[in-house]
Amino acid sequence: MNEDVPHDTGALRSVAGLAGAIVSAAIPPFLVGALAPRIALSIPLDTGDVGIAMAGFYLVSGVLSPAGGRVVHRLGPTAALRWACGLSTLGLAAISAASNPVQMIVLLTLLGVPNAVVQPSCNEVLSRLRSSQVRAVSFGAVQSSIPVATLIAGVLLAVASYGIGWRWTVLGVAVLTVAAQLPIPNLAPNTGAVSAVQPPPRRRSTSAARGPARGLLGLLVATGFLASCAVTSLPSFAATTGHHFGLAPWVIAAAQMLGSVGSAVMRVVAPALTSRASARRQLMAVALLQGTGTLGFVALATGSSAGFVAGTIAAFTFGWGFNGLFNLIVTDAHPGRIATATGLTQGGVFIGGMAGPLVFAAIAGSERFGAAWLAMALFMCGALSATLLAARRARSVTTAHTVVPAGPVTVPEGNRW
Template identity: 45%
Template sequence: MTSTIEPSTTTGVRAVAGVLGTLVAVSVPPFLVGTLAIQMGRTMAFGAGDVATAVAGYYAVSALLSPFSGRFVAWCGPATALRLAAAGSMLGLVGVALAGSAAAVVAALTLIGIPNSLVQPASNQILSGIGPGRTRAVAFGAVQSAIPASTLIAGALLAAVGGSSSWRPAVWAVAGLVAAVQLVIPSGPAAAHRAPRARAYADQEGGGAFAGAVGGPSLVAALVGGAFLASIAATTLPSFLAVTGQHAGVSPQVVGAVQMAGSLTCIAARVIASWSGGRHQGADSLRVVGMMLAGGALGYVLLGTGSGWGFLVGALAAYGLGWGWNGLFNLSVTQARPHSIAAVTGLTQGGVFFGGVCGPLLFAAVAGPGRYGPAWYVIAIAAAASAALIAHARQRWVRGGVVL
């Protein structure tokens, strides 16, 4: 008989607050660096290529460690993993604040990829212990609002800093907020439970939990591929929105306001989409995910027009639709593999992180010296391809049933 990981019994407001706070803590650094890149460039040699390298390093480490992080979370418990993640992010932000060169910023941001790899397996395991139906669905949506909340923080800081070069105090302030996250993380399981959890995860990884699962391995492959392509598009958005706005003739204050508005739109989209998905099974939820990604592709096209109105409308559409799918997507993943949540999350999140590696590098390679229009068009193609893969995953779910 195959062992499974029992979901955490920690429920309630503190569980959601702890997960949300930790997700913000590990998600904010790359967006913060991307948003403040212009101000950082006034005190050191730091440009778009350095932003791409730093963000890619962050996601590369996250992607490489993600499949193993689920095993670590099963061994130490999700609450302990959240505490380690928050502490690691705080130390990385201190490194960014003290950095005197682009190489130091890249190194600090890359190392934050280690704690970032722990968060999704730990979060999904904790949230799986919350009551079923719309309560759990809303929790998934609320927690996934952490990433747009991170871009909201970065946008607010940009609006405050504006054209000045005082970016270091902004980074120190965020590091202090991240340190405070430890206060809201719930208590973890007893150490005596660690070994059974690790053995359970090993059983899952050996394939027991996947045998007879809905849609079979091809469903998981489509979900991982779709997450990868969607992440190529989404992680590029906050990293290069500021420089795109500057190229379009928009002031830093307006860019910050647009990023804040887009972040709020994304938060609302994630919560509403997940809430509506609570009444559906994953197959129907995936259809909504695919439609959102297709709509987001249009937003990226508008960003590529280089006009002020295209920047405004495109940013809102890209944030709300092209980046508002995550909560509903993760909810669908847990419904597809309810007995191997940490294992399958490690795979899909690995796709998300690997997309974060490729997205900024791809954008920077295409954009070169100011060719932001073609770069956004390539990103739009990635989003459209992601929508097609999610549609294929839904088809496997509907038609395949249980595949041995």
């Protein structure tokens, strides 16, 4: 076992460092989306500009995500995370000084580069934790940092509305991203260890086994893509939608903050409760969350104050609360090439993050916000369908493999495929 593999007693510091890195890389589009109504008072930034900026961020993230996995494998997760945080700091500082929509769009697009590296880095670190239970909870805790980023954006919306203004708000976040580098764990590149637990047994794959396994990964990519199309519009356009419906800024901020808290909690609870379940049952749990989240998007489309608040909270909590469990499923399926596999699935997530805001902006550009949220509900229904197909395919993958023991080894509890 590599000496750089963290013990479970060091999991708390690892989770703190990874969460800070993810927030640093992921918060720029959420921040701009939440602050868009305030930014528009000094820069002519409309809904279409916000959609293009979000699309650019996630396009770059998605296209470069597979390459990001290879970068992590070569440099090691520590170096990759520090590099990503540094670029995020510089990008946020530049956004605080932007003077027109074109600069805002270009800067957000370039910030997709560090975002492409963070997720494979985090999954590589967490895969080296020994206990399946600790690993499951840690995956959820780290993934909860994404809704925490939207929570921060919601808080900052209130601050910018009644206090220091959007430029100083963004600059303050840039300073905080520097501090996020302090708890990042020091780990060397993975030079060949399959995981922190004992190596898994060798699998002799038949042609029948390779087909289902390949199809399963494709379905997981499709799930990530379709779900991301829907949920990325939440932090990007919830504030704009509430403003369009005539809600007070504190109501919009409160709904987004409550939804973010719910999503963060669900991302921890879901993998913790299903850490010992089969892959099929884990995928069914993901489908349940996505189905409930769909109802939240439908409620958002009603246009009422109650529908906006309830829909925002439900869509955030359930529609955006499955990611911790989803990433645990992906890493358990590929214990020998975690950074590469998650680079592919995150590529689907990021491309969805590009497509969703573009579709939303195209529909809502003529002030049809209700129709735009219904379109996001259809995307989530598509993700639900792909997840159910993946659950069915998971059973085929499990039964199609023939396990050939490679000496006295202990099969990781999380390797249930």
